[in-house]
Amino acid sequence: MPIFEPKTNTDKLYAQPLAQIDKFQFDAQVAAVFEDMISRSVPGYACLVPMMAMLAARYAQNDSYIYDLGCSLGTITLAIDQQLAAFNLSNIKLIAIDNAAAMIEQCQKNAATFSLTHSVEFICADIREIKIEKASAVVLNFTLQFITPADRWILLKRIYDGMQSGAVLILSEKITFADPDIADKMVDLHHAFKQANGYSLLEINQKRTALEQVLIPDTLLEHQHRLTEIGFKGVMLWFQCFNFISLLAWKN
Numbered sequence: 001m002p003i004f005e006p007k008t009n010t011d012k013l014y015a016q017p018l019a020q021i022d023k024f025q026f027d028a029q030v031a032a033v034f035e036d037m038i039s040r041s042v043p044g045y046a047c048l049v050p051m052m053a054m055l056a057a058r059y060a061q062n063d064s065y066i067y068d069l070g071c072s073l074g075t076i077t078l079a080i081d082q083q084l085a086a087f088n089l090s091n092i093k094l095i096a097i098d099n100a101a102a103m104i105e106q107c108q109k110n111a112a113t114f115s116l117t118h119s120v121e122f123i124c125a126d127i128r129e130i131k132i133e134k135a136s137a138v139v140l141n142f143t144l145q146f147i148t149p150a151d152r153w154i155l156l157k158r159i160y161d162g163m164q165s166g167a168v169l170i171l172s173e174k175i176t177f178a179d180p181d182i183a184d185k186m187v188d189l190h191h192a193f194k195q196a197n198g199y200s201l202l203e204i205n206q207k208r209t210a211l212e213q214v215l216i217p218d219t220l221l222e223h224q225h226r227l228t229e230i231g232f233k234g235v236m237l238w239f240q241c242f243n244f245i246s247l248l249a250w251k252n
């Protein structure tokens with residue numbers, strides 16, 4: 001019995017043997033099955049979405065912006081819009097950004113079916129190039145891992161500089177481990193999770209190859225050191241399921 005039942009188009013992108021495995025990219029084919037793909041591929045995703053939205057809503061401030069960087073289909077943004085209702089805030093704008101045109105198009109269609117209670121802007125752009133300002137909460141949900149490692153520090157520093165006093169960064173990532181035994185066990189458990197959700201070994205292996213040079217995970221220690229070095233006052237691990245984690249980092 002799968003842990004998650006597919007809600008939309010089922011992801012079969014790697015179900016057949018491929019003569020050549022291209023680098024994974026967030027194109028129209030991926031956007032069409034993304035909801036199913038991420039739910040069946042990221043352990044804990046179904047729990048992460050409402051909890052991250054709750055965290056963002058908890059730290060949101062009046063007259064500020066909340067950013068969802070690498071928003072894909074806008075799942076987190078829509079969840080934040082709902083969760084804000086409990087916190088009595090005014091003049092909040094949600095800004096959701098992704099550089100994959102297919103994702104932003106689908107995202108806008110999704111949002112149109114919701115009755116949004118806040119101002120929401122969807123932008124198709126590279127998050128390394130946009131201005132970040134007046135932020136009370138910034139979400140990076142499995143996005144930083146797709147940014148070239150050399151660009152990660154400066155991106156996080158720009159986010160930090162655009163955050164108001166007391167603001168938070170919620171950073172979820174697939175991680176790797178310094179201990180090779182633990183690293184192997186975590187990868188094995190992640191693959192078992194995928195198998196339990198109906199992916200075949202062929203699908204798992206072909207997607208792993210496609211992701212190899214595209215998704216480059218850091219260790220938890222690397223994340224913690226970088227955030228502290230940049231100036232975050234505190235960095236707290238609030239979620240972990242196998243090799244998938246989420247951190248809450250806050251500014252003084």
Ligand SMILES: C[S@@+](CC[C@H](N)C(=O)[O-])C[C@H]1O[C@@H](n2cnc3c(N)ncnc32)[C@H](O)[C@@H]1O
Nearest residue numbers: 026070071072098099100126127141142143146
């Ligand atoms: C794993 S998905 C994120 C999932 C999404 N945050 C969610 O919770 O459903 C990674 C997303 O980051 C986007 N992305 C990767 N690099 C980017 C960049 N430089 N600028 C903007 N978006 C980027 C991809 O297009 C993709 O939609």
Ligand SMILES: O=C(O)C(=O)C[C@]1(C(=O)O)C=C[C@@H](O)C=C1
Nearest residue numbers: 037038041042142174207211215
């Ligand atoms: O499928 C995998 O192996 C993953 O690492 C999951 C992951 C991610 O963490 O971003 C990779 C690509 C897709 O965007 C969805 C999920």
